Amino acid sequence: MQLVSYAARFFAGGALVCVFALISAVCTPKRFAGIFSAAPSVLVASLAITLVAQNSAKAVSTAEGAIAGAVGLIAYCLVSTPAIRRFKSLAGSGLAVIAWSAVAVGMFIVLDKVIPR
């Protein structure tokens, strides 16, 4: 059953990512298209499967963690923009993952203290 749940997550996550990538591909200018690169594709796919396979309490917990990850994603974009211009696409976007990790984990620690359990 758990294997089916992981397979469903893989296909739902991959499919939603492709849907938003196609929307991004037909949008212009590039900065507008970029919005869809940060669409909640994996979040929505993951939560939908969690709701079906587990329960809403687990889905809420996952969404709480996603707030921290999303704040990290803002930092990722703000850092990757100048980093790409300086170090090229692959190195710049790769280096910015450090910013995502630091901000996401930091925000997670803060939210863990703020959100009542």
Added chain:
Amino acid sequence: MSTFSTPPSDLSSREQVRGAPGQHDADRPRVDMSRLRQAKPKDYVIRFAFGGLVSVVAALIGHWTTPEFGGIFTAFPAILLASLTLIGKREGDEPSAEDAEGGALGAIALTATAAVITLTLTRVAGAVSLAGALGVWLILSLLLYLLAVKVGWLHTSRRGERSPSDE
């Protein structure tokens, strides 16, 4: 927010940029379906694999630690990383950087989306909560883009914007 654009050094040049002929047209969101013809299946296979993998890894981390900690990884920038690298390879580094600038706006809206889901998931049906949150993300992203263009955080350079015939 200074990374959104290269700000003009003085007010007069800022006004020149804002008032440049065709500038509003260049920044206006548009949909060009003909770009679909340029879509490379291999790129979408890579994106599908990245999206699927991140979904599974986030669930595994949530299973091994806590669902909250696993949730962080549902916003891991793997898809953005794949997109920026592919854009950089196919179109160049400047379009890739511009895509990341837009991504910051989408990420701000993503934060609000996750918060909306947290607040509504136990109060309404799951499908309604997720669909509503997707709607919030779309509307907020569009509003943020229009606001960013209006106040001058974003300006589309003509050299950075390629038409399909350029490629």
